[in-house]
Amino acid sequence: MNATLPILSIDGVSKRFRGPYSLMRRLKGEPPLIVHALNNVTLEVHRGETLGIVGESGCGKSTLARCLVRLHEADDGAVRFEGKDISLFRGTERRAFNRRVQMIFQDPYGSLNPRMTVSQILGEALFVHRMRPKPEIPGRIAELLDLVRLPQDAAGRYPHEFSGGQRQRIGIARALAVEPDVIVADELVSALDVSVQAQVINLLLQLQSRLHLTVVFVAHDLRLVRHISHRVAVMYLGQVMEVNTSEGLFTAPRHPYSKALLEAAPELDPGQRNRKVALRGELPSPLNLPPGCPFAGRCPHVFDRCRTERPLLSPRGRGQFAACHLTDFGTPAPNANNPTGLLFP
Amino acid sequence: MAMSANMGPNGNTDGNENAGLVVRGLTTTFDTPRGQAIAAADVDFDVAPGEIVGLVGESGSGKSVTLRSIMGLIRKPGRTTGHVDWRGRDLVAMSSEELRRIRGSEIAMIFQEPMTALNPVLPVGLQIEENLIAHTTLTTRQRRSRALELMNIVGIPAADRRLDEYPHQFSGGMRQRVMIAIALACSPKLLLADEPTTALDVTIQDQILKLLLDLRDRMAMSVVLVTHDLGVVAATCDRMAVMYAGRIVETGAVAEVFARPRHSYTRGLLGSVPRSGTSRTMLQSIEGTPPSLTNLPTGCAFHPRCSFATDICLKERPVLEAVTSPTRTVACFHHERVAEAEAIL
Incomplete structure (x- = not known):
């Protein structure tokens, strides 16, 4: 693979959502309102780097993250993975893309199935992408739990038995189960307490250097983004x-x-206070x-x-x-x- | 603690109009199916007139419960004991009728989520006037002009038009300004703010915090600010109290605590926040998770996560004691060692 080619590139991507369509607008025969979530966004993600994406709520950073993993299709422009337009991927190519670019969501409560044990959650990812033959799956699950520093007895438990930080570790383990190249982390730690945030950030830094991951880190916390990113994109509207x-x-x-x-x-320095x-x-x-x-x-x-x-x-x-x-x-x-x-x- | 705060010009502590808030031994418990949860235990702190005190801690540390206990907002099956001295009267022992006269007039409160704290079916002007109806004898016209004045004080543009609008027509930041306007209606002497900026974007948070600082100066009001964000404390508070598992573990002037924390938990919290110049290094996280309030560890509640812990920490609970000065207190057997430990930066 060409080393200079960005692993992910976003070329002039726009994304619009249909907004509220009130009765008044219908009666007047006006078109529905359009929410312009992304306007002509161009950005490159290089192999092995951490790209931080910051902005206030409503700036489109989560929409962009979702476009990167093809949870949203771009209206204009294209997202390219290793130079190829991801909207054209079909069949095995699409499955391979889905495996190689993984997303971790903000809400560790909402993104794990409450009726599945941790070993079922991880086993499903391994099985669907045929990562390991069936007999080797339990061993791989143990490896993954070790990787994210969860106790081995976690495998038989359900998500509600874990704290927020541990649940986010399960989310990370599930994403890593399929050996991805790129991790898209949308507000990975914003639901967690400060001391637990630091644990998860440390884990992400360790895993990245160990597994040579490329990370797209979407967050609103500037201090965190500064800490973890090589490059940062600032978004607004x-x-x-x-x-x-x-x-x-x-x-x-x-x-x-x-x-x-x-x-x-x-x-963080009380001496640097200002009133402006x-x-x-x-x-x-x-x-x-x-x-x-x-x-x-x-x-x-x-x-x-x-x-x-x-x-x-x-x-x-x-x-x-x-x-x-x-x-x-x-x-x-x-x-x-x-x-x-x-x-x- | 800040004894000077309790002393009036005559040195008289009883029934003094100038005394601030004095909280002593405030304890709030809840009976749960898993046993009694002590949400706030033996909380002692003072707030001098015109002072901003930050109450910091992670979720479940008891900071919001403490604030609600001061106002007598704990519902059954919760129970509050202890003393909250406010201008010579004990708020905990007060009848609910007397409390109602104080709430909203002398002591006001603002909450984290302004959308749920505001009534969605009443115009905001009316909601400001409700407070005036309850606590003043102003006429309809006077109330309207006071509401207008308050909207201007908190910086809501086009105030006379917006008085008749409903909460859903306001943005998050503007809703929080409306909440503050309601709280300020009767010129309170004490404002209790429960995570007032947590739901807001950073630029809006900055606006609201600076507004609070201005109002404190203008109206000579004391503020108790509950937050989990150490940055907010550094930027706004005069003194701070750190809570862990329902107890205050450290208090002091903000600059002193930030420069030299004397409790291992405070030290860990400060280390968990990324600082400049340390990009992509490991953060000093606190291992483990906060304990369940129904099943606290013996001795010091922090000992399972503490790197300074020794045998005595398992057996005895350290009491909050003054060190170096009467306003600098810490509950740790090893505070000397923590203070001597290598700086966090």
Whole structure:
């Protein structure tokens, strides 16, 4: 396989959902409202890396995760796995894709069948994808439990007998049972307590280096994403606003929204307290998108062009991309009096 | 603990109008089929006027139960004992009629999920006015103008139009602002906030927390903030109390506790949160899971998860004692060793 070819690439993907269709709209003969969940998203996931996807609720990060594993079909554009369009996969090819790209869901209570024991849950995954001949399945289950550090007697128990963190480990074991190349983790730890979150994050980091996994880590917690990711994509209203290396994003964000998001996240250092509100206003409705930049209504650096012309995601050098008309945003300041590096502050 | 807080200008602690909240030996138990669950045990803490105190802990640590016990909101079969001194009166011993006069006027409360706390079939203006009807003698017109004023204070745009709208027409952040407006209606001296920003996005959380800080300054109000997020504590609180398995295990000024935790659990919590400059390293997680409240370990409830534990921790329960200063307390036999231990960073 070509080493430079991204394992997953998202080319101009858009996804729309039919929104509420009220009686008034029907009577007036108007079309139903359309929720624009993803708008022309382009992104690449490289083999062996962890790509973090962050954004506030409603930014489309979960829709994107679901498009990656083909739980949603993209309306426009294509998701490619090793260069091939996943919407064209049929039969064995589709089954192979389903095996190699696994998703772990947010809610460990909702994503495990309450009537199946852990060994049945793991055994089903092994059996469906014919990972092992039948006699070897119990041994493999023991191996998997060991891998996610669950006790061996867990095999005979039901999901409700476990705590939230343990259930999330079962979810991870089920995904790993079929020896995937890519793990798409949608809010993997957001339902867990802080101390348990750390356990699951540590486990994921260990497993990734041991099994050479590629991880797409979707989350709203910036501190977690920073900790776990090599690269981070920041989404807002169905669009990618910035793609940057993890350290690049957190030290010098290239988009005003990323900067505001970082400032809004409370700092763990009580000495660094400030009273300035990072970002005023709220997310616009995805039912009627503004014509220009989706962030124009809240951006402190907005100017006329932002309201009429949508900025495209464009390279900023050193693997950085941003969708902003202020191409100099976040570059080292030309002089000390101009800390944002803006030409027109 | 903060004894100076209890002393008025005359040094008189009884019936003093300026005293803050003094909680002593607050215990709330529930009878469950699996035995008695002690949700809050011997909780002692003080809140000085104008102070923001953070109550931190994981789910099931008793922080919300403590807050509800202060307000007398524990329903049968739950039982509350102990003392909650509020301006010389004991809230626990008070009749429900007297309590009703205090709730919503002197002491107000806001909840995590504003949609379930607001009445979905009443316009928000009316819900603000309900509080004024119950506790003031204002006329209809005065109430309306006070409601309008409150909407402006909490930063809801186009307030006069939005007074007649229903909760479902507001976004999550705006609903929480409405909740705060209702709580502020009678200018309370104490605000009890139960995870007020947990359901909100980070930029909206930032707005609400800064609003609380402003209101505290403007109205000289004390706040008890229950949260599981240490970042929120670092960004807003003056002092903090850490709870584990129904008990307070450590209290102190926020800066002191963050700089040098003296309880192994606090230390573990701080270590579980990713910090800058430590990307993709193992987090210092706390192994194991919190104990069940009906089946607490003997001795210190934290000993099975504690790396500092010795024999005495299994046999005896450490009491909350003052160390270094009267407001810095910790319940640990080995707090000196914990404090000496290598810094978390």
